[in-house]
Amino acid sequence: MSLEYSEHLNQSIIINPNLGRPIFLNIDPKLKTKEFQTEILFISNVPDPIKFREDIKGKMKIVPILDYMWKLREVYTLKKKFDEKERGNGFWARRRKKKIEKRKQRIIAKETEKDEKILDFKVKNVDYKLKKLKAHTYRGGTLSVSALDIKEIPTISISNASYLEGLSPQDYLLKYTVFGNLTKFYRVSVRFTISKEVRNFLKKRSFVMFDLIFSDSRINHHSIIISKKNWKNFIFIHATDLHLAERNDRIYSIVKKWTESSVKRSMDDFFDTVIKKLKLRKKDKREKGLSEMRTPLRKRYINPNNQFRKFIKIINRKVFRNEIDFIVLTGDLVDYTVLSRLAKKVRKLNEFKYEESNWKIFKDIILNSKTQKHYKGVIRGEELLCPIFTTIGNHDYRPYHYDLTWAEMYKKIGLNAAEAVALNQLFSASPITALVKSTMALKGYLSEINSSLNFSLSLGNNNLIFLNTGSDSFKNIRDLVTGHPSVTGLINKQIKYLENLINRKVQDNSNTILFLHGPPINTGEKRISIKLFEKKGGRFIKEKIEDFKESVLQKLGKPNSDARLDKIFNVKYGTISSNWEKIIKFCKDHCILTLTGHTHTLREFRLEDPETKTKVYDSPPFSLKKIENPAAVYYDIYSELYTDAESIEKHGPYIVQTPALGLGGYKNPETAGAYREVIIRDGKVDSFRVKYINR
Numbered sequence: 187m188s189l190e191y192s193e194h195l196n197q198s199i200i201i202n203p204n205l206g207r208p209i210f211l212n213i214d215p216k217l218k219t220k221e222f223q224t225e226i227l228f229i230s231n232v233p234d235p236i237k238f239r240e241d242i243k244g245k246m247k248i249v250p251i252l253d254y255m256w257k258l259r260e261v262y263t264l265k266k267k268f269d270e271k272e273r274g275n276g277f278w279a280r281r282r283k284k285k286i287e288k289r290k291q292r293i294i295a296k297e298t299e300k301d302e303k304i305l306d307f308k309v310k311n312v313d314y315k316l317k318k319l320k321a322h323t324y325r326g327g328t329l330s331v332s333a334l335d336i337k338e339i340p341t342i343s344i345s346n347a348s349y350l351e352g353l354s355p356q357d358y359l360l361k362y363t364v365f366g367n368l369t370k371f372y373r374v375s376v377r378f379t380i381s382k383e384v385r386n387f388l389k390k391r392s393f394v395m396f397d398l399i400f401s402d403s404r405i406n407h408h409s410i411i412i413s414k415k416n417w418k419n420f421i422f423i424h425a426t427d428l429h430l431a432e433r434n435d436r437i438y439s440i441v442k443k444w445t446e447s448s449v450k451r452s453m454d455d456f457f458d459t460v461i462k463k464l465k466l467r468k469k470d471k472r473e474k475g476l477s478e479m480r481t482p483l484r485k486r487y488i489n490p491n492n493q494f495r496k497f498i499k500i501i502n503r504k505v506f507r508n509e510i511d512f513i514v515l516t517g518d519l520v521d522y523t524v525l526s527r528l529a530k531k532v533r534k535l536n537e538f539k540y541e542e543s544n545w546k547i548f549k550d551i552i553l554n555s556k557t558q559k560h561y562k563g564v565i566r567g568e569e570l571l572c573p574i575f576t577t578i579g580n581h582d583y584r585p586y587h588y589d590l591t592w593a594e595m596y597k598k599i600g601l602n603a604a605e606a607v608a609l610n611q612l613f614s615a616s617p618i619t620a621l622v623k624s625t626m627a628l629k630g631y632l633s634e635i636n637s638s639l640n641f642s643l644s645l646g647n648n649n650l651i652f653l654n655t656g657s658d659s660f661k662n663i664r665d666l667v668t669g670h671p672s673v674t675g676l677i678n679k680q681i682k683y684l685e686n687l688i689n690r691k692v693q694d695n696s697n698t699i700l701f702l703h704g705p706p707i708n709t710g711e712k713r714i715s716i717k718l719f720e721k722k723g724g725r726f727i728k729e730k731i732e733d734f735k736e737s738v739l740q741k742l743g744k745p746n747s748d749a750r751l752d753k754i755f756n757v758k759y760g761t762i763s764s765n766w767e768k769i770i771k772f773c774k775d776h777c778i779l780t781l782t783g784h785t786h787t788l789r790e791f792r793l794e795d796p797e798t799k800t801k802v803y804d805s806p807p808f809s810l811k812k813i814e815n816p817a818a819v820y821y822d823i824y825s826e827l828y829t830d831a832e833s834i835e836k837h838g839p840y841i842v843q844t845p846a847l848g849l850g851g852y853k854n855p856e857t858a859g860a861y862r863e864v865i866i867r868d869g870k871v872d873s874f875r876v877k878y879i880n881r
Contacts, residue, residue: 196241198229198241199365200398201365202353202638203353205406205634206574206575206631207576207641208395208409208410210645211410211411213413213414215416217388221378222380222412224375224410225352225374226353226373226374227372227373227374228374229355229359229370230370230371231368235336239333242400243333246330246331246398247329248328248378248397248398248410249326249327250326250380250381250394251397252323252387253322253323254323255506256387256390325397328399332377333376334376335375336372337374338371339371339372340355341359341360341371342355345682345686347690349686350687356638356639364629364637365633380412391505391508392413392414392508392511393573396411407553408574411512413511415645419867419868422511423501423862424513424781424861424864425497425515425516426515426516426703426783427518427786427848428493428494428520429849430490430519430551431490431520431522432544433587434490434521435489435491436561436612437599438562439562440608441609442483442562445605486602487599487600488599488855490599490858493858494847495568497879498552498567498568502571512572512575513574514576514652515576516577516703516781516782516844517655517704517783518848519548519576519579520545520581521848522581522586522588522620523543523545523582523586524542524627525542525543525544540634545631554567554569575701577639577703578628578654578703579673580784582627583623583656584620584621584622584627584658585619587613591603597855599855600855623658640652642691647869649692649696650701651684651698651701653676653700655702656673656674656676656677658674659672659674659763662806670710670785672760672762672763674762674764675762675766675769677764681765688772697778697869697870699778699780699781699864702781702782703783703784704761704782705760706761706773706780706782707761708785709731709755709756709789709821710759734751734754734755735822735823749821750818750820751791751820752796752819757819758802760785766802767814767815773841774793774817777839778834778839778871779838779839779840779871779874781842785843787851788857788860790822790840790843791819791821791841792819792824793817793818793839795818796815799814799815799816800815825873825876830873834870834872846858846860847859857878858880859878859879859880860878862875
């Protein structure tokens with residue numbers, strides 16, 4: 187919805203909790219708790235707390251998000267109870283029958299109109315009906331929310347210890363004018379009572395989500411969750427690098443139309459143009475291009491939007507089986523911010539609207555919004571029925587789209603060179619604007635998805651920490667030009683925030699899991715070394731990272747010291763730039779698991795206290811200063827080696843990269859569609875294996 191603010195009207199907006207930072211509330215396993223209390227953060231232009239209280243009175247409500255899968259099961263349970271109670275056709279039996287029939291009709295009257303055929307009670311196979319029903323959602327009965335206490339609060343820096351005490355507003359919301367002329371922050375303590383409908387839902391499900399509505403003009407979707415978990419045993423999913431964009435849904439129909447056009451009939455001339463434009467090597471010329479064209483586009487094209495839609499369907503099935511509790515999405519949520527069809531028109535970033543950004547595409551796919559445009563090749567979606575936590579990545583800072591012919595990026599989505607050139611008629615881009623980064627690009631994210639760039643969450647004995655690793659770093663030109671850009675990293679305020687967490691929240695016996703977009707540890711694929719004293723003279727040797735897996739060297743009988751990666755490779759390649767050594771130390775000393783993305787590859791490292799410390803270059807070529815690495819680094823696919831809590835804890839901590847959900851790598855686009863399932867059992871990390879939606 188549009189965010190337009192009047193300077194004259196009283197206006198207030200709930201900014202926290204929201205879609206990307208929901209609040210978890212716990213209910214007792216026997217569901218005796220009916221009343222709940224929590225805090226909500228407002229931004230407003232009402233200057234006085236007393237007037238603000240009057241202005242919000244009676245305007246807050248929450249709506250539970252339910253689904254027909256549960257409803258149908260409940261209706262059949264009701265029918266079964268009646269069948270068991272019915273004895274003959276006497277007066278009391280007929281009366282009971284009428285009473286239960288009326289209850290049944292009330293249950294399904296409004297919500298099941300579009301699923302009338304599926305809910306035909308003549309079909310006795312309930313499981314068959316549930317399978318056909320899929321994941322249609324509906325909103326339950328509205329619940330009122332009352333305000334208990336209201337406090338006007340100033341913006342609080344994350345470096346301040348008081349930031350940890352409750353929902354705290356950040357100064358960038360005012361600096362970026364995210365909410366226009368709204369500048370007053372109010373922290374409101376609220377209370378609500380759940381209904382019998384919600385309690386019945388929780389008898390079958392492990393959690394229920396609520397939309398938080400204020401004054402019918404603002405909906406914070408999926409923002410309040412009531413959970414039955416004690417947080418000793420739970421499961422969450424880590425996914426990263428979604429790269430959602432409107433143009434992803436348009437590409438298939440555009441390319442399909444082009445291949446059927448007159449351009450294809452004059453293919454020879456067109457390929458000469460392609461070869462000249464892209465300066466293809468001989469082996470990449472006409473013969474290879476024509477063979478690629480013979481493979482149907484539907485089998486080649488990887489649409490990141492469709493990948494996310496498939497992922498949502500998988501997650502929803504897990505929700506129905508109570509096999510998941512939440513999802514964490516760590517950055518590159520969108521491929522760029524401004525819709526590509528608007529990029530040439532929009533010059534001032536503070537003028538474009540949320541409705542004209544890919545942030546709306548992100549939210550529309552999650553909610554399965556009816557406002558989505560339908561293009562050829564786009565699969566049917568479902569509303570995500572699981573809570574999410576979000577952080578941002580370097581692509582989320584990029585306002586404008588890029589040309590898919592650059593550095594053969596079209597290969598990552600399964601296109602060939604000819605198709606990429608054809609797309610340039612609509613999606614050509616300037617190298618200058620495509621490399622622009624701006625905090626203004628985050629306005630849609632901060633206003634509609636998550637107003638917090640850095641935050642933490644405590645669930646039982648588990649500390650979850652979410653940090654923003656920043657935009658593309660031009661400090662490390664070496665990494666940028668080789669196709670593995672670093673990110674700016676952590677600022678000093680974030681380091682102070684971690685120190686405050688160590689002093690107040692993080693304990694020695696707790697699980698601390700850190701979520702970042704940019705990885706603290708990464709290497710290149712190969713390392714070139716020179717062997718000077720070979721029999722036939724000196725020669726170059728390419729050492730692959732796969733050759734230094736701990737398990738491989740152990741089988742060869744090599745000492746563990748030979749597997750130490752930081753003595754052989756540059757472990758600061760395409761990573762966070764600023765405060766690198768401090769975040770490595772935090773991961774080593776306090777985290778059992780650090781989950782990252784950015785590289786689109788599966789990499790898993792473990793850390794140890796080093797007997798001898800190594801050094802890495804800070805930011806060549808601009809800075810040749812060397813900084814100390816506070817950890818010994820080892821490499822393997824540890825999530826497959828260690829599959830129980832005892833061995834995981836014994837060999838940790840770990841810094842891992844989860845492959846991209848939306849896009850694969852240049853050489854292996856088939857790795858797209860990955861996510862990582864993390865299982866906590868008896869208060870310990872019991873598994874963190876990678877899975878794929880297409881396998």
